[in-house]
Amino acid sequence: MAAAEPLLRRSWSSDLPIELLSEIFQKLTDCEDISQCAAVCLSWRSLIRTLYRQLTSLQSPFLLLSSSSSSSSSLALASASSNNDKKQCYSCTLFSTQTKNLHQIFLPQLKERWCSSSSDGWLLTIPFDRKKNPSLLNPFTRDQIKIPYLGTFCKPQDLRVVTSTSPLDPECVVLAIDGTNLYVCRPGDKTWTPVMMIHKCNYNGFNWGDTICYKGEFYADLAGQIFHLKFSRSGSVEAVSLPVSSTGPYGNNYFVELKGELLLVRVSQRYDVYRLDWHRKRWIEVRNIGPNAIFLGKHSSTSLCVSKFRGDFEENCIYFVTHNRDVVVHHLGTNNYKTLYHSSLFCKIPPNWLRVESAEL
Structure with missing residues (x-):
């Protein structure tokens, strides 16, 4: 009888009506519950993958935080403590900027790995053993896609990735940034393809800045020049190199898409927002982004319409993760800012934005 239990358990979960499950899943308000449901069986995971964009509890940006770790890597965003509590050992911690709640999501796929960055709702997980392949992991559907061995890339904590679409799409292109070099691959590739650049010697000493996939095309910033x-x-x-005029003195540039437009936010002593005019090949300063908010971070940036979130976010504002690991809110209209979260809430590395609304499955 005991041997038959797994079969009965699978039958119970997979035989529930799809319509009933859909209604239940769409009422879930906790991202931990969503992730746990995706782990029940293949049919539940498939349904959550289908409903991914419609789950309202996943639509606002999360902060991907460092968890406490006693592993050899203090940079692990995945907890890897030596106790017997597997949920604590293999999990990532998300902070909901909408509900102000912390969520610890159990992810056995994080065993002996840490998260270096995120792209469109997917985490880049890097093994402690550098000879093993990194992966792209969806923390809510638990889908996982291997990408090629990193080889002699830079320090893992500096590695960033940007995806052109969902990694489940065989046509997806993954762009990796390791400081001075760019590489691309597709799911299933065995090696990375280096990105070539003419007159690269003109940029010696400069690292690649922010990158974005905008309307299916990749763009990257290098010393204020857009490629x-x-x-x-x-x-x-x-x-x-694009024949586009510079925005002025070089600062920390961030790309973000807002309402179908490609924006560049330059952060120096102030926050300056520009919209790319493709016809005139120049950046146009934007002084008001209307009922929208922009979220900037080292590894990922996003935007949203604040009216959809019933006062949880401020319009015409930029939410920015500073080098001190604080999260500040800057109002473009008044040029005033306030600290939203202090670095004491986080561990040794800056939190990353994790946004699933733009992830295509």
Whole structure:
């Protein structure tokens, strides 16, 4: 009788009507519950994957936080303590900026791994053993896609990735940034393809800045100059400088898409927002972003319409993760800012924004 229990358990979960499950899943308000439901069986995971964009509890940005760790890596965003509590050992901690609640999501896929960055709701997980393959992990559906071995890339904590679409799509392109170099791959590739660049010597000493996939195309910032990645039929990739005027003195530049427009936010002593005018090939200063908010971070940035969140966010504002690991809110209209969360809430590395609304499955 005991041997038959697993079969009965699978039958119970997979035989529930899809319509009933859909209604239940859409009423879930806790991202931990959503992740746990995705782990029950393949049919539940498939349904959550289908409903991914519609689950209201996943629509606002989360802060991906460092968890306490006694592992050899103090940089682990995944807890890896030596106790017997597996939920604590293999989990990531998310802070909901909407509900102000902490969520610890149990993810056995994080065993002996840490998270370096995120892209469109997917986490880049890097193994403690650098000879093993990194992966892209969806913390809510628990889907996991392997990407090629990192080889001699830079320090893992500096590695960033940007995806062109969902990693479940075989046509997805993954862009990796390791400081001075760019690489691309597709799911299933065995190696990374380096991105070539003409006159690279002109930029010696500069690291690649922010990157974005905008309308299916990759763009990257290098010392204030914007580059477009062009893919040839032969499989090679080249970074080509765009003939676009500079926004002014070089600062920390961040790309973000807002209402279909490509924006650049320059952070120095102040916050300056620019919209790219593709026809005139110049950046146009934007002084008001209307009923919207922009969320900027080292590894990912996003935007949203605040009216959809019933006063949980402020309009015409930028939410920014500082180098001191504080999260500040800057109002573009008044140029005033306030600290929303202090670094004492976090561990040794800055939190990352994790946004699932833009992830396509």
